[in-house]
Amino acid sequence: MFDPRTKLILSIFYVILVVISNRFSSLVVEWGVLVSLIVYTSNGKAYLRWLRLVVPMSLFFGAVTWWSINGEAGAVAALKLLAMTTVFFVFFSTTLPEDLGNALVKSGMPYAAAFVLSTSMQFVPVISRKAKNVLDAQRTRGIPVEPGWSALRHYPAFLVPLLIQAFQLAEELAESMESRGFGRPGRTYLKDYRLGAQDWLVLGVGFLILTALCVWQRL
């Protein structure tokens, strides 16, 4: 399909479009397009899980705006945040972070930087699993680290084991990467990252649509 860079640039276009849209109706359409894309790529189930996280955040943001400006601005703000985060969801559910990293290396980004970017994403679930294990271990022996005010008093019981293990993990990771030739000059890639005709075409069309919509939004 498309090169990861194409998808990245298109996503940025889309975010810009969402940011400059100030009508509730156009935001609904923009969000709707994303949702149909998600349904089309059959990521609906994962999106519902993601919504559970994002909807409360958007509602909160909307409520604050409502309170400081007015109802309409609040609704627009909430939907805007929802649509923007959905763009990222679409991007990451169709692009492997390491594909993005490798493609950026091809465009001149230093390998180590791209690697840090993609690998840290791989380890987010690992760390959150560790965090859960730490919480379980402490709660089991009666230390109240359940989310809530009482947890604040006990934060070392949660943070110390987690941080120490995160550092340990980082060291083990470094050791294992080193042992598989990380940073050795002359690295090749399994996949070829090339901006082909279809990439340029899509980018061009995307740019045109964006410009048209921007102008239309301003009318």
Added chain:
Amino acid sequence: MSLSIIKTDRIRYTYQKVGGQWILDDINLKIEQGEYILLCGASGSGKSTLCRTFNGLIPHFYGGSLKGEVSVAGLITTLHSVGDLFEQVGMVFQNPEAQLFNFTVKREIAFGLESLGLPRAEIETRLAKISELVDISDLLNRNPHEISGGEQQLVSIAAILAIGPKLIVLDEPYANLDPYNVHRVRSLLKKIHREGVGVIISEHRLRYTVPDVQRMVVLHQGRVVLDGPPAEVLSKDVESFGLELPLTVRAGRQLGLKKLPLDVAALQSNVTSNQALPDLRPIPLTPLPNEAEVVLKAEEISFVSSGDLILSQVSLTLKQGECLAVVGANGAGKTTLLKLLNGLYRVSGGRVFMKGQDTAKLKVSQLARHVGIAFQNPNNQFFKLSVRDEIIVGAQALECYDEKWIQELTQLFRLEPLLDRSPYRLSGGEKKRVAFAAALAAKPSILALDEPTAGQDGYFRRALGDFMSELRSRGQAVLLITHDLAFAEQHAHRWLLMSKGRMVAEGPPKQVMADNNVMALAGLEPTDSFRLYEPTARQ
């Protein structure tokens, strides 16, 4: 001309730049091309450190001070970087999580090949070859963090093998695997050894390694104390170096066999009948008094998470002074069951009674007074500066701190010399002992131990055995969660056998093992002692 792949010439090593104790002390080893070697010794004997000198991680990654010389395929490691040596010697580390850092298995295997700078077509060819050899073709597009522990171990090995090293070094590959997955990795290692690749395996579990290897090197306090074919080395006093002898070897020694039998089949071919065998069966546990109080009762509990049925209709009872072992393969639902019992997870169906009281309304903190759990990884709980504080913090939070009881616990787990040390500075076995004491600090009526023997040496297993009998004699109810059947056979009154979230058998160990069908269903094999001494088990 000798084809040494590794030569160490009087090496000494310490992790400190200056001063510090030698972790490796005067090691001379010559490893020939294509050898299959077991590297063993107690925790802290220097096994992992020695492995790290074989591919240059020591001294390049760890620094410290290295005396003497290591050469890998003729290259002196101090003069060549890890990036030069990784083509010769591949390292598989203990923790699969930390060595799987790509988003797909395919990328994971390709990573080393990309480092080598191979052309794309060559990478594809090797990928196909390796995934067929290791039999993971169906995993190629999966995320390596979302496959099972056994599969992760296979992928880690595949990622190293693909590079095409002359020698592959594995640091405790079996430590966290259940018997089925140990079997898979073992067959793979035998296969690659047959193809001419050298294998060095550092492991505590002799039963799974000695039948496979040609040579056994025993380390003790940083020195090589024994080196030779396993049958020869095992005839020496290896127990004093923290190793646990396989049952068949002990029997062979008592029978005075010239060539020690390394597995059950070898022993059986040496004796004509069961009567000829010395009796090495586990000592039967004292039966429980009939009036022993039931401390825990679970009635048909089930657990559903995100729409999936994780645990289905498990029932159990545990009496005072009893040890019940929950046995089963990795992923059978053993730890889930544990978390249901102490309220970390809420049962979706069924009921749990703690000393007759329904626990449905109790909070985790209230249940913590009834169930003390030592989870598999003690690092998840340590946050205090001293062992003493670490032991008492739970009891203090539960407001049931009892100075006299804590003293008793420190004696029982032999922690007096460690009380003022930082829990993070302890060895793996010492950490486990601290976690046991911490789990008992609030005087819970039930103690649960989650895989207590995983990755532990012979010294620890013996000490743990002593703790278990001491706890039994004190009337402590113990839940033992494990896939280490030999240990569970010695120390549990009853087994509860689990498979895929279901309870498939329950009863005394012998009775459970006698049912071939359920054992096969659960992916477990009877213990050596069962196979040797139970007439029904003899083919």
